[in-house]
Amino acid sequence: MDGLVFVVFALAALVGGFVSGFSGFAMGLVVSGVWLHIISPMQTASLIAGYGLLTQGYGIFKLRKSLDLRRAWPLALGTVIGIPIGVGILSYLNPAYLRLGVGVLLMVYSIYGLARPVFAPIKIGTRADIAIGISNGLLGGLTGLGGVISTISCQWRGWPKDVQRAVFQPVLFVAFVVISLSQIAAGTITKDTAKLYALGVPFMVVGLWSGFRLFGKIDDETFRKTVLALLLFAGVSLIASTLPSLR
Template sequence: MDGPILALFVLSTFVGGMVNGLAGFAMGLVVSGVWLHILTPAQTAALICGYGILVQSYSIWKMRHALNLRTLAPFIGGGLFGVPIGAVLLGYIKPDFVRDGVGVLLIAYSSYFLIRPHVHSVKPSLPADVTVGFVNGILGGMTGLTGPVITIWCQLRGLRKDEQRAVFQPVILAAFVLTAISLTANGTVTFDLMRVYLYGLPALGAGLWVGLKLYGHLNEDTFRKVVLVLLMLSGLVLVFG
């Protein structure tokens, strides 16, 4: 990378880290719009996973007081089956149809709940949680988006902001780890890419720190709206990206 491109990469990495610190997800949404113009799709996916593992691990550590392994197990278990199935389905289903369909649903969901002031909580159940984890894994395997389904479910459950992040961030982390293993095995991760990865680490750390500081000042309603706006942006990227 030459100077201007490297500066653009570092700046986008900082913004991506900040958004992840603030909302707990959507780093890939922020950075891919820039990185796909200077890196290959496979390299972009690998860097998102590599950085995502770091930022999610650190954020989960900060939220450790809210973690509940019994709550997490159904989502992660369902996702472990869903991710490889989603990857296999790519060979049989046109991904554009999936991306457009999911994008429209995200836009409709976020628009409705941004306008509607109150959300009636749904009752949790083990079959529902496993199914949500499974569907979330399939979507992640097909599109690389491992956050929207589980994030929506956490909102519908009526969880508080720390409780939401203590659920959807570990689930996203597990999907990142699975993806990173497969990308490493197929040779996407090279020494040159590792060098680029190291260039972005300071900016990532600084952005994450700023985002977490901002998160500490959000009340429950503002956090809900931030998540809904990011879900809408995810949908717009899927449909028009």
């Protein structure tokens, strides 16, 4: 990797870390848009999973006072169940149409949420949370967006921003553990990828730190809108990446 390519790689890691520190998710969305142009898709997937463990672990540590595993475990359990099912189903579906459909739904939901007042809080039970977690894992296995549904469900409950992140970040951490273990078992993590990971860690950490500092200065409504904006970005990204394959 020459100097210019490394600068681009490092800047993407810095911005991805900042977005994750600020919002608690979407690091993979940010970095993949850049890294897929300069490193292989396999390396990109491995790095996103590896850095996901770092970013979500950091978030869990910072929010440890708000952590409530009673709220997080049903979503996490469902996610663990759903990921391999989603991966298995993927071989029987056309991923292009699936990504397009999910992208459109995310755009509609986000635009609607941004255009109207705060949603009325919804009370969700344990069984429903497990089902939501399974859907979350299914979507992760099918599209790579392993935390979208759990993040949305935390918004529905009307929790403060710290509580939301203290629930959906452990779920994301568990998802990245499952993905990383799968990659290790498949032998897709190479020495070159491990070296890239080590080179990018300082930039990712600086981004995380600065993003989390800004998170501490915003109110719940700003956080709600930020999450919706990132979900809108996720929808647009899915659609943009799918359209070329439909032509």
